[in-house]
Amino acid sequence: MTLVRKRKEKQALRITVPPVSSSWHGFLSPSPISSSSSNSPTITNLADFEKLAVLGHGNGGTVYKVFHKPTGAIYALKVLRFGEDIERVQQQSLNEMGILRRLDSDCVVMCHGVFENGFADIDGGGDLCFVMEYMEGGSLYDLLQRHHRLSEEAISGIARSVLEGLHYLHSMHIVHRDIKPSNLLINRKGKMKIADFGISRLVAGSDKQQCDSYMGTYAYMSPERIDPERWDGVYSDGFAGDVWSLGVVIMECFTGRFPLINPGEKPDWITLMYAICFEETWEMPETASAELQNFVRRCLVRDWRSRGTVEELLSHPFSTKFQHVAPQNLLCYSSCV
Incomplete structure (x- = not known):
């Protein structure tokens, strides 16, 4: 299966140089810090x-x-x-x-x-x-390494689980900024959860301007984060970037490989930047259902202001069509060797 795409050969990259990080001025007190969860056990040593x-x-x-x-x-x-x-x-x-x-x-x-x-x-x-x-089922990356491609039922469950997580995070004014298979973990019940908040950001007030940072995994970054000048990324609160990353993950689950470059193409920085910022179209294989194809298209709208929102995608037909069977389907994948 191959993806259909067209190139504009004469377009030039206009990538802003990443800013130099500020200096460090201190660290922590030597005491345990517990999460806010009322169900968390007391761990002191x-x-x-x-x-x-x-x-x-x-x-x-x-x-x-x-x-x-x-x-x-x-x-x-x-x-x-x-x-x-x-x-x-x-x-x-x-x-x-x-x-x-x-x-x-x-x-x-x-x-x-x-x-x-x-x-x-x-x-x-x-x-x-x-x-x-502890997430007994490992990561989505592990699943893809073993099975390469997943069924639409399993992918629908993944999409819904990640969207529910993003809905919660965004309601807390938190942008994850690194949604990718290795940061999506599965427990023994087949429930998928979002992990790794090392480069996440709280966006409130003046902090909104921090979301054009170059920290993260380039392959899953949205156009407005990679080239904020072209896509007005400085005005984005960052939430739409998480939706873009989810769209890439969903395509990867269906095609069995990273979907934005051609098979055998080296995923270096220039190749990835061109594919994300300038490729005309990405289309799912014809074997994908109409619901899945439309879901991916709504995630991968290059202009973040027109991209599908988390709320819209939670009620999308692809997110809801397998709602009652998807967790069991994903559990089967995670428990099979």
């Missing part, structure tokens, strides 16, 4: 955890599966190490803590505590540890 396995690496840290000896519960422990890039990781950590403390929803992966210093027996210790809800 990292020594109460036993390391069981490595779940993944990335963004300056490692995620472990851990056993909480006092309760017998399983958690995910995200350990961030500052290393040489101390300024960036500290800023990202503080930002993530500020976001996580506001969240209390079944649509997002919950944080049960944040600790300074680290887990002494893990590679010499880390600098900051997040005790997170």
Whole structure:
């Protein structure tokens, strides 16, 4: 299957140079910080955890599966190490803590505590540890690695779950800014939740102007974030950018590969920027249902002011047509090897 697209060969990129980050002026007090959830257990000591396995690496840290000896519960422990890039990781950590403390929803992966210093027996210790809800089914990225393509029933469930999460986050004035398969996790009931708020932003008042930042994963970024001059991104509150990212994820689930470039094409920066900012059209394969094709088109409107909203897409026929069977369908994928 191939995607239909047309190019405008004579258009030139007009990408603004990313701004230089501001200096760092402080850090944390050495005390645990619990989430706002009333259901969160009291976790006061990292020594109460036993390391069981490595779940993944990335963004300056490692995620472990851990056993909480006092309760017998399983958690995910995200350990961030500052290393040489101390300024960036500290800023990202503080930002993530500020976001996580506001969240209390079944649509997002919950944080049960944040600790300074680290887990002494893990590679010499880390600098900051997040005790997170353990998602037994792994990530959507893991599912796509195993199965490549998913059924429309499963994709519909993914779309609805992410939209419900975005609806909650946006109601809290939070833009995620990094919706992608590896940040969408699945629990043992087949429920998908949004994870990783390291580059999320609270948009209120003057903070709205922060959402044209270049932090994030380029492949899933919206045109207004990559080229704010062309697409008036400085006036965007950022919410529409999360919808664009969801559209790319949904296409990827159906086509079995990253959909905005041709098979075999190298996903370097220039190729991705051109595909996102200048390609004429992206069309789903003809085997996709009319509802799915329309859903993707509403997500991938290049002008963010005309793009589908979270509220619109929650009531879209593709989001609702498999509403009662999609969670079970996704659970089947996540439990199959």
